[in-house]
Amino acid sequence: MMGFRVFFGVAAAALFAAGASAQYDDFGYDYDVDVELVLAVDISYSVDEEEARRQREGYVAALASEDVIRSIQGGPLGRIAVTYVEWADSGFQRAAADWTVIASEADALDFAARVAAAPLERGHYTAIGAAIADSVLRIEQNELSAPRRIIDISGDGPQNQGLPLERARAQADAAQIVINGLPVISQDSGRWVRPVEMNLDGYFQDNVITGPGAFVLPARTEAEFREAILRKLVIEIAGALPSPEELRREGPSEAGLPETGLAP
Numbered sequence: 001m002m003g004f005r006v007f008f009g010v011a012a013a014a015l016f017a018a019g020a021s022a023q024y025d026d027f028g029y030d031y032d033v034d035v036e037l038v039l040a041v042d043i044s045y046s047v048d049e050e051e052a053r054r055q056r057e058g059y060v061a062a063l064a065s066e067d068v069i070r071s072i073q074g075g076p077l078g079r080i081a082v083t084y085v086e087w088a089d090s091g092f093q094r095a096a097a098d099w100t101v102i103a104s105e106a107d108a109l110d111f112a113a114r115v116a117a118a119p120l121e122r123g124h125y126t127a128i129g130a131a132i133a134d135s136v137l138r139i140e141q142n143e144l145s146a147p148r149r150i151i152d153i154s155g156d157g158p159q160n161q162g163l164p165l166e167r168a169r170a171q172a173d174a175a176q177i178v179i180n181g182l183p184v185i186s187q188d189s190g191r192w193v194r195p196v197e198m199n200l201d202g203y204f205q206d207n208v209i210t211g212p213g214a215f216v217l218p219a220r221t222e223a224e225f226r227e228a229i230l231r232k233l234v235i236e237i238a239g240a241l242p243s244p245e246e247l248r249r250e251g252p253s254e255a256g257l258p259e260t261g262l263a264p
Contacts, residue, residue, distance in 0.1 A: 033101060034075035035237055036146040037082045038135040042155040042184075044088035044126045052120060055154070055184075056096070058226040059084065062233050063112040069105050071237040079103035080237055081144045084115045087131035088123025090162030099142050127162030128155060128208060132179060136171045149175070150236050154182040158203050169210040178211030182232060183218045184225060 039059060043052045062068055063082075072080050081101050087093040096118035100111045135151040151172065159165055172179050181204035201218040209216055217232050219225040 031077065031146055032144045033079050033081045033146045034072075034077045034148065034239075035080040036139050036142070036144055036149045037080060037236060038138055038151045039082065039084045040093075040131050040135050040151055040153040041084070041086050042088065042126065042131075042153075042157075043086045043120070043122045044157075045122060045124050046126065046157050049120070049122070052122060054222060055225070056086075056115060056120070058222075058229045060112045060116045061226060062230040063115070064109050065230055067230060068233050068237065069108050071234045072102055072108070073104075075237065075239070081142070081146065082111065083138060084111075085131075085135065085138070086121070087134065088127065089125045090127040090130040092121075092123035092127075093131055093134040094121060095138075099138075099144065101144070125161035126155060126157050126159055128153065128159040129163035129165045129168035130161075132165070132168035132208075133163055133171055136168075136175050136177055139177055140175055148239060149177045151177060151179045152182065152232065152236060153179060153208065154184060155204075155208075156184040157200070158198065159207075165207045169208075172210055176211075178214050179209050180214055180232065180236065181205075181209045181216040182228060183216065185218050185220045 041055060041059065043055075072078065079101055081099055083095055083099045084097045085093055085095050097111055097114040100107070100114075102108050102111055131153060132151060135153070139149050139151075169179065181201075183200040183204045185200050201216050204216045204218075215235075217228050217235075219228040
């Protein structure tokens with residue numbers, strides 16, 4: 001069954017990348033953008049202030065990168081809509097930069113600059129379910145339309161407060177929104193993140209991601225985090241799936257995870 005799902009996901013992604021413009025016309029629907037993307041970033045107190053700033057700097061660098069800009073302009077419409085949301089407690093979800101249509105290098109640089117300049121506020125707990133529900137609402141209530149709608153959620157630990165993840169994922173499924181995960185993992189003490197005493201990429205795989213082609217791309221160091229953000233954004237914007245080799249570069253297959261990283 002997993003092999004069928006992998007084949008179907010890869011085939012669907014390839015069809016989208018190759019012929020999405022024709023599909024838009026076939027359905028008679030005039031989409032505004034190729035992708036609606038929520039970047040939902042954990043800033044709970046398990047991430048110290050310096051680390052929270054470095055996370056944001058990683059996203060800012062990726063958003064302004066040539067690779068991301070080329071991916072945006074290479075889409076059928078050549079534009080995406082993105083918002084950058086920082087979250088923690090069940091009642092703490094704040095947009096550092098609200099919905100913005102990016103179609104050019106200038107748009108991308110302006111959006112990245114607004115993310116970089118936003119005040120950094122933090123909360124106590126890790127309410128992943130509430131962050132997902134908030135992201136679904138942001139997508140449903142904006143005035144844009146896209147054939148693909150994605151929540152890209154990062155976090156350095158499991159949920160410890162708020163809306164059950166099963167209910168949050170059901171909301172995303174009902175709205176046909178894909179959730180991808182970027183767990184930030186550390187095996188050692190240090191300033192980047194606290195050590196994680198669990199298989200966090202497995203936790204994200206089983207409890208967070210959902211939707212056709214959903215995947216987990218973990219990062220274990222600050223340098224890997226920056227690289228993972230860039231690769232993840234390019235994959236999501238381009239509408240392709242990461243290869244098993246890409247996923248293995250970030251996460252050990254011996255952890256017992258499906259090598260594809262796809263949601264069941």
